[in-house]
Amino acid sequence: MNKIETKALNVYYGNGAVHGLKNVEMSIPANKITALIGPSGCGKTTFLRALNRMNELKGAETTGEVLLDGRNIYSAKEDVIQLRKKVGMVFQQPNPFPMSIYENVAYGPRIHGQRHENLDKIVEESLRKAALWDEVSDRLEESALGFSGGQQQRLCIARALAVNPEIILFDEPCSALDPISTARIEELLTELKQEYTLVIVTHNMQQAARVSDFTGFFLMGELIECGRTAKIFERPEDKRTEDYITGRYG
Amino acid sequence: MKVRKDYLEALEKLKSDVLTMGQLAKESAKNAIDALVNHDKALAAKLIAGNSLIDQMEFDIENQCMRLLALQQPMARDLRTIGTCMKIITDFDRISDLAGDIAEIVLKIADEPYAKPLIDIPRISEISQGMLDDCLAAFTTGEIEKLMDIPYRDDLVDALFGQIRQELMVIMIENPRTITSASHLLFIALHQERIADHACNIAGRVIYMVTGEKRKMG
Numbered sequence: 001m002n003k004i005e006t007k008a009l010n011v012y013y014g015n016g017a018v019h020g021l022k023n024v025e026m027s028i029p030a031n032k033i034t035a036l037i038g039p040s041g042c043g044k045t046t047f048l049r050a051l052n053r054m055n056e057l058k059g060a061e062t063t064g065e066v067l068l069d070g071r072n073i074y075s076a077k078e079d080v081i082q083l084r085k086k087v088g089m090v091f092q093q094p095n096p097f098p099m100s101i102y103e104n105v106a107y108g109p110r111i112h113g114q115r116h117e118n119l120d121k122i123v124e125e126s127l128r129k130a131a132l133w134d135e136v137s138d139r140l141e142e143s144a145l146g147f148s149g150g151q152q153q154r155l156c157i158a159r160a161l162a163v164n165p166e167i168i169l170f171d172e173p174c175s176a177l178d179p180i181s182t183a184r185i186e187e188l189l190t191e192l193k194q195e196y197t198l199v200i201v202t203h204n205m206q207q208a209a210r211v212s213d214f215t216g217f218f219l220m221g222e223l224i225e226c227g228r229t230a231k232i233f234e235r236p237e238d239k240r241t242e243d244y245i246t247g248r249y250g
Numbered sequence: 251m252k253v254r255k256d257y258l259e260a261l262e263k264l265k266s267d268v269l270t271m272g273q274l275a276k277e278s279a280k281n282a283i284d285a286l287v288n289h290d291k292a293l294a295a296k297l298i299a300g301n302s303l304i305d306q307m308e309f310d311i312e313n314q315c316m317r318l319l320a321l322q323q324p325m326a327r328d329l330r331t332i333g334t335c336m337k338i339i340t341d342f343d344r345i346s347d348l349a350g351d352i353a354e355i356v357l358k359i360a361d362e363p364y365a366k367p368l369i370d371i372p373r374i375s376e377i378s379q380g381m382l383d384d385c386l387a388a389f390t391t392g393e394i395e396k397l398m399d400i401p402y403r404d405d406l407v408d409a410l411f412g413q414i415r416q417e418l419m420v421i422m423i424e425n426p427r428t429i430t431s432a433s434h435l436l437f438i439a440l441h442q443e444r445i446a447d448h449a450c451n452i453a454g455r456v457i458y459m460v461t462g463e464k465r466k467m468g
Contacts, residue, residue: 236326
């Protein structure tokens, strides 16, 4: 079953001067990991950010539809705050708030109106799901900024999980991490897909091949090919995909 | 701009080495039957001595494949090419081993008249040589049309082998003194039939390399 479907999705920047995404039609299955790959500037991050209307923050103009469970998130009636609660995001650089571990995780639920007595449970559950609880349970009041990059990134994942999302978008979540921290995040992603739908932008094709179930290849704002990851990396249909993943593009 | 120059050169070298190994294995199989037909013990001995080069090539090519896999993380057609190379070098090695086994038999029987005139064994050899030729050409050019009738050619080889076996059984029953000599020929025919089976494996792998589809070819 598809969680998200995009129909004729176009994104324009700079008052229409830059056509960032061109008629993208893509389906993102529920409870799977979908990887977006392509060279720099191909539109993969723009596509990711279109899934929770983050491009609007940069003044981009969007046409077409993004259907989340069949409902267009670009309709005038859509509550963007609720949308971004439902579609969480984890960024390239770990960006914990300059506050304690506990407060980092509790912040989102608190501003969404969670009662004080529920917060302990939410914080623990979120940190457990992010495979961080065992490392920080006795240091919840310490500043998040004192932890390693890998721990900070898992904290950001816990923070995203704390508001009970359905979809989590990852924008190169491991590019600033060492191989061991990367392996932990990758393992975490495969656990999280049991409960959530995950979309990950990555420049690391081996990472896309390792963790994702489906892969979409973008080039110059177009979705060139999308399908099961094993097929994309073993026998892609489009020559441009083949050239890119075999390193002949350049 | 040409990217990954060293990688592409390493891939080309791999393919070229696999092709050379394949040609040597095919030549071994041909020489084995030539040695048999011409009672040529010198050729048989030369063939046996030359097989160590093919063994060495198998190790060397496997190392090249492992290095490319470990260091370059090949994808798509490159990955299929390397996977194909790793598989078909085993077939080439087995072909050269079977040719060596035939040459060993030739060394034993070349001084005596054979249990029967050689008609169908050279025919099997000719068919399997053709199969190997087409496999090597397709491996080089990526044109796989000529591989499509490989299963049919393998059926022909199987039928010829059945015919030879039948004929040799009759000869052995009629004249038990021919049992040693006839059983040697029977083994040669069997080895030839196995060479054709390896050609089928190679054809299937080359088709996979080119199209990405796995197909049983015999």
